[in-house]
Amino acid sequence: MLAVNELSKSYDQEAMSLKDISMEIEKGEITVIIGPSGAGKTTLLRSLNQLIKDDQGEILIDGLDVRTLNRSKMRQMRRKIGMVFQNYNLIEPLTVLENVLHGTLGGKPTLLGILSIYSDKEQQEALALIKEMGLEEFAFKQCKDLSGGQKQRVGIARALMKHPQIILCDEPVASLDPKSATLVMDILRSLAIEKKMTIVVTLHQVELAKEYADHIIGLRAGSVVFDGPSSALDVAAIRTIYD
Amino acid sequence: MEQRAVIESQVRVRAKKKRRLNRRKLTINSVLTVLGILTIYTLATIVPAHFKVIEAVNEFMGNLKIMFLSPNVGNDTFSKLLSALGQSIYLAGLTTIAGAFGGFVMALLSANNLAPRWLSQIMKSLMASIRAIPTILWVLIYSVSLGLGADAAVIGLTFHSVAYLAKVFANSIEELPQDTIEALKVGGIGILPIIAQAVIPTVKSRLLSWTFIRFEINFANAVVVGAAAGAGGIGYQLYMASSFYFDFHEVGMIIYLILAFTFGLELVSRRLRAKFIEA
Ligand SMILES: Nc1ncnc2c1ncn2[C@@H]1O[C@H](COP(=O)(O)OP(=O)(O)OP(=O)(O)O)[C@@H](O)[C@H]1O
Ligand SMILES: [Mg+2]
Numbered sequence: 001m002l003a004v005n006e007l008s009k010s011y012d013q014e015a016m017s018l019k020d021i022s023m024e025i026e027k028g029e030i031t032v033i034i035g036p037s038g039a040g041k042t043t044l045l046r047s048l049n050q051l052i053k054d055d056q057g058e059i060l061i062d063g064l065d066v067r068t069l070n071r072s073k074m075r076q077m078r079r080k081i082g083m084v085f086q087n088y089n090l091i092e093p094l095t096v097l098e099n100v101l102h103g104t105l106g107g108k109p110t111l112l113g114i115l116s117i118y119s120d121k122e123q124q125e126a127l128a129l130i131k132e133m134g135l136e137e138f139a140f141k142q143c144k145d146l147s148g149g150q151k152q153r154v155g156i157a158r159a160l161m162k163h164p165q166i167i168l169c170d171e172p173v174a175s176l177d178p179k180s181a182t183l184v185m186d187i188l189r190s191l192a193i194e195k196k197m198t199i200v201v202t203l204h205q206v207e208l209a210k211e212y213a214d215h216i217i218g219l220r221a222g223s224v225v226f227d228g229p230s231s232a233l234d235v236a237a238i239r240t241i242y243d
Numbered sequence: 244m245e246q247r248a249v250i251e252s253q254v255r256v257r258a259k260k261k262r263r264l265n266r267r268k269l270t271i272n273s274v275l276t277v278l279g280i281l282t283i284y285t286l287a288t289i290v291p292a293h294f295k296v297i298e299a300v301n302e303f304m305g306n307l308k309i310m311f312l313s314p315n316v317g318n319d320t321f322s323k324l325l326s327a328l329g330q331s332i333y334l335a336g337l338t339t340i341a342g343a344f345g346g347f348v349m350a351l352l353s354a355n356n357l358a359p360r361w362l363s364q365i366m367k368s369l370m371a372s373i374r375a376i377p378t379i380l381w382v383l384i385y386s387v388s389l390g391l392g393a394d395a396a397v398i399g400l401t402f403h404s405v406a407y408l409a410k411v412f413a414n415s416i417e418e419l420p421q422d423t424i425e426a427l428k429v430g431g432i433g434i435l436p437i438i439a440q441a442v443i444p445t446v447k448s449r450l451l452s453w454t455f456i457r458f459e460i461n462f463a464n465a466v467v468v469g470a471a472a473g474a475g476g477i478g479y480q481l482y483m484a485s486s487f488y489f490d491f492h493e494v495g496m497i498i499y500l501i502l503a504f505t506f507g508l509e510l511v512s513r514r515l516r517a518k519f520i521e522a
């Protein structure tokens with residue numbers, strides 16, 4: 001589904017943030033990227049949808065190298081990818097429903113987007129997703145009045161509105177309490193299992209990674225130092241990643 | 244031994260600094276003293292021989308008393324003064340609304356989370372240089388080509404309002420995090436829907452508050468411009484009453500009218516500021 005070959009990236013001449021990264025990510029799995037702060041997790045994740053342009057290497061999505069795409073192809077490619085952020089990036093004064101509907105704006109003619117004209121079908125779908133996330137009583141509330149865990153579920157619903165095949169999550173639970181974190185991770189797991197989505201998540205908590213990941217990639221100083229199923233992540237492996 | 248040398252050199256450096264500081268203080272103080280003496284001397288000698296300070300102060304107090312204790316409408320009618328006040332309000336409102344639209348467009352082009360960096364920098368310096376010239380001067384500059392009067396007043400006031408609102412609007416817009424905008428951009432959403440769906444809902448109340456505050460400023464400007472550029476309105480009435488008819492009763496009346504309106508504006512804008520801008 002998603003393959004990376006010998007990807008390297010440096011923001012400036014001196015330090016390499018990613019060094020010769022190669023990995024394979026499978027459809028319908030949760031792949032978790034772990035590593036100490038500054039290891040390059042965010043850089044790798046943002047390279048996948050070309051928010052960061054790379055120095056060299058190959059990123060193949062469905063066999064297509066995303067680094068060579070022109071503007072309109074890039075737009076098409078990005079429509080297959082949903083993103084979820086640590087700080088949610090919602091429009092706080094708008095309602096939950098409005099934020100979720102923003103997920104459809106990418107494929108809309110500009111004028112309809114400006115006037116926020118959504119079809120009945122889109123609205124039904126948004127409401128259904130909000131219900132799926134357990135937020136139906138908040139659908140018409142402003143996002144600024146929600147808790148962190150609730151906001152993150154709105155963020156996921158917004159990402160799902162564009163029917164992505166891949167969801168990239170950068171530290172989706174880093175600002176959440178353990179209970180909300182588990183709830184969000186459970187949702188991601190059900191998306192992988194039930195909707196066969198490809199989920200890539202960066203995490204700080206090794207425990208959560210072991211519990212939810214099908215596949216774990218350990219980064220350290222820009223290099224892959226672990227790549228395997230979560231059952232293979234033992235104490236020795238954790239040590240090579242973190243100390 | 245070595246340590247001692249280091250300490251000694253530090254002490255020397257500090258002493259030097261102190262001496263320099265003392266010298267600076269001395270310079271400032273002596274300049275201020277000289278300026279003070281010159282001011283007093285000039286004031287004392289500028290008074291012409293036949294000018295009697297005490298009488299002049301008395302007369303001034305008398306005029307103030309006429310103005311503020313017995314205001315009346317003088318040669319005009321009250322409704323005429325009210326309609327002149329209305330004209331000034333109208334001038335302020337028109338230029339504020341035009342300034343808000345223009346300022347919003349300029350703000351979009353100068354906010355560093357929306358516009359490319361080069362454009363943002365060019366726009367910001369352009370707006371800053373327009374703002375550096377006071378409103379009244381812009382009115383006079385335009386009156387060179389348009390003649391003194393309402394046209395020059397409208398254009399000059401609008402011009403400065405655009406530059407002012409561009410800056411405060413851009414500051415408000417820049418509070419929307421870059422990440423949030425980027426999150427929508429990677430979803431393939433164009434810049435215009437992002438402005439309509441993300442920027443405007445987030446900053447709407449702050450922009451409206453700033454617009455109102457600018458209305459307050461423009462009202463003051465409209466009064467001044469009415470007198471100085473012959474643009475009509477309450478400022479013109481004030482000018483006529485004070486410099487042409489010497490009717491201090493009417494001057495008092497006009498000042499009370501302006502004061503009442505400004506006071507109301509001030510109340511509202513202080514509330515808006517506390518609620519939306521400083522919150
Ligand atoms: N915009 C940037 N400009 C220059 N260097 C950067 C930039 N972003 C990241 N880096 C550098 O790249 C390296 C990897 O950073 P990255 O943000 O990918 O790490 P991370 O694993 O996500 O860390 P964290 O767990 O703290 O989020 C770091 O050394 C960082 O200093
Ligand atoms: Mg990171």
